[in-house]
Amino acid sequence: FYDVGKGPGSTEGAYIDWLTIADRNKSVVEDIQRIRRHPLVPKNIPIHGFVYEVETGKLLEVPGAKEAGAAQ
Incomplete structure (x- = not known):
């Protein structure tokens, strides 16, 4: 992060x-377990958990998430 000098900004973001x-x-599996x-x-x-892939707009299934969130 850096201020490119085109407006208000700060180097504090670094x-x-x-x-x-x-x-x-x-992280998704741990969140589901919690x-x-x-x-x-x-x-x-x-309980379901997916990762949103910004580049493609797809929801990606996370290995182990289905098992971690299965109804009991």
């Missing part, structure tokens, strides 16, 4: 921890 995700598939464990989420409903 110091922000943007909390990027190192492994998006793993939702599944929540006491207010009924065990008999499936």
Whole structure:
């Protein structure tokens, strides 16, 4: 991130921890597992998780997500 000098801006953006995700598939599965464990989420409903691919506009199925979110 840098200020190209065409308007208001700051170099401070370089110091922000943007909390990027190192492994998006793993992150989706972990999110599904966290939702599944929540006491207010009924065990008999499936939970789904996908990755949205900006370049193509497609939803990508995440390996392991279906199993992690299966209704019990």
